[in-house]
Amino acid sequence: MSSQQLADLATALSSLQIPLHISVESFKHSNFPLVAACLHKLLQGVDALVGQGYGPAASTPAERCAYLQLAGKVAARHTGVNLDLKCLYLAQAQAVGELLKLAAPLAAAAAGVADEASVCHAAQTSVNTAASFGGAAFTAQQAAEAAKRIVDACSTDILHRQEIRDALQACPDVPAAQQQVQQALMQGTQQMSATQQCLVDLHSQQRSLEAKAQRLRAEAVRTDKSCAALRSVRPPHLDQLQGLQQRMAQQFRLYLQRQRNIEHLELAIHHLRQAAQQGARREQHASGLGGSMMPGDAWSFAEVKGPGHITKVAGFRKGSLDPLGPQVAKMEGNVTAGVLHGHASSRQRHVAATQGALNL
Structure with a gap:
């Protein structure tokens, strides 16, 4: 600007x-x-x-x-x-x-x-x-002005009537508006009643939940008191029972370890037995080709009682040409005695522990 x-x-x-x-x-x-x-x-x-x-x-x-x-x-x-x-x-x-x-x-x-x-x-x-007051020219002029004013007034009246008609047409329907207002009031009243009912239900649910929470608190207090009473009157033999259970678990682990050792030794004996049998077959084959068995030689059979099976192993008693025969026989005897002793001792310990637990 x-x-x-x-x-x-x-x-x-x-x-x-x-x-x-x-x-x-x-x-x-x-x-x-x-x-x-x-x-x-x-x-x-x-x-x-x-x-x-x-x-x-x-x-x-x-x-x-x-x-x-x-x-x-x-x-x-x-x-x-x-x-x-x-x-x-x-x-x-x-x-x-x-x-x-x-x-x-x-x-x-x-x-x-x-x-x-x-x-x-x-x-x-x-x-x-120039013209007189009552002349024809003056009268005609006044009539023309009056006609013009009448036309203007009529046009203004028509315009006003049109405006009034438009205003009446634009005016909303009062009965329909009243009906809509009544419907809105009814809906609002229904919603208010439903909301009040929901509030009542919520209050009742709140009271029931509070009572339930109070009961749960009382039960928790009683449970704590019962646990404290049970801990105060704990049986004296319960510690012994726990100790026996721990020792039994330890013995079971030891038993499993020894069982694995026995399986390992049985496997080693099996390999030694196979080696001894192969050596005996070689010696027998060699004696069949080059000569006969010495008169002083004799076969000896040792029985090894392992867990679940009995096996015979051949070896030369004296004058034998197989150097592994005496070692295999000695190892088999030691293993057999150890296995039998281990089985007996573990069985006795298991029976004693079971009887002690039953007595308690």
């Missing part, structure tokens, strides 16, 4: 005899009432519909938009000026240019009309002075 535009707007408003105080400070911030007042004064003489709008009293955005749309249509229809409604709605410095676009042609038209009116008034004065 320039100072020249503001001065031109003030001049145009003063020429149109619009008493408004406009300054630079008026448009530094949004001032919609001033802009609406300018539009109202400028368009009031052009179209009567503008005077029925909200004008400067428009307070809500919807009212302002409606008034600006009406003013824009009136200005475009009567003056041919297309106003920027957005600038007018913001009501800041840009609105001065839009107001000036509307005020300048109106001021020019008003000035031209004033000149023409002065000329016509002078002509009519000369005609009226």
